[in-house]
Amino acid sequence: MSKLSTKSSDSQGLTSEVIAAKLQNEIVMGILRPGDRLGEVALAERFGVSRGPIRTSLKLLSEVGIVSIVPNSGARVRVMQRSDARALYEVRAALEAEAAMLAAQKASTKTTSRLGELLGQHAGEVQEHPKGAYLQAEGDRDFHLVIAEIAGSPIIERYLSRELYPQLSLLRVKHRFVTGRGAEALWEHQRIAQAITQNDPEVAKRLMYNHIRNSWGAIEAQLTEAERGSE
Structure with missing residues (x-):
């Protein structure tokens, strides 16, 4: 598992690093499949955080290479060509x-x-x-x-x-x-x-x-x- 390094957090204490690690695990395990949409609003509701930590988490996963972020379209689990x-x-x-x-x-x-x-x-x-x-x-x-x-x-x-x-x-x-x-x-x-x-x-x-x-x-x-x- 990748050890991501941000310390961004919201009032409930969940760091972007923790959220990114959870999402990465779900991607690696196949729970989240290539092409699946990763909506900021839905993820924020799921983890009980604001959209800021979610946005940072998705950026971290994009840097790892397992999430694709398209301007004006949002984030999805990367489809490996x-x-x-x-x-x-x-x-x-x-x-x-x-x-x-x-x-x-x-x-x-x-x-x-x-x-x-x-x-x-x-x-x-x-x-x-x-x-x-x-x-x-x-x-x-x-x-x-x-x-x-x-x-x-x-x-x-x-x-x-x-x-x-x-x-x-x-x-x-x-x-x-x-x-x-x-x-x-x-x-x-x-x-x-x-x-x-x-x-x-x-x-x-x-x-x-x-x-x-x-x-x-x-x-x-x-x-x-x-x-x-x-x-």
Whole structure:
């Protein structure tokens, strides 16, 4: 969840930051869907605040990239276009490949234990649903954020968690029934983890880059198939 930073509030004490966090959670969870209108009056009534904090909250979510504000039209949950998603995955591939390389340079015995435990948990989940949306689940995100944390780069970790992942959640909400790669993704994660724990930065970087590109390739192919099916 993005940690938004405004302290604007009304007489009842709800800050714009708190309201924005609540709305962001609803967007990420799919309660508020892409294209849904976010009316200031309705939201002000819902949260029991004036329109000022609501306006600030929507501006914060617009800066994160998950709300679109159109002059004279208002705010809506952003609709993620394919070109936007492709661009995000390109940035993700570059950032996470760098994170994997840095993590491999700094990996320790503790790193091996941590990644092993996490992937063991994922293996059980994938075994139950081998073609499920593993790549789009919270656990997958945790794996990547753990690597970013091990890498020791606050900038990469912050950008992934506060901007990139919230935006990608819009794609996942819109296409929630797209099948995941399941076992293939887990295998790729295991190879990445092995390269990191063996302190092999170049291999870790290459494997992570290919993993993210494979993820996008699978999503794009299935989106194309879904679009053809709806014609």
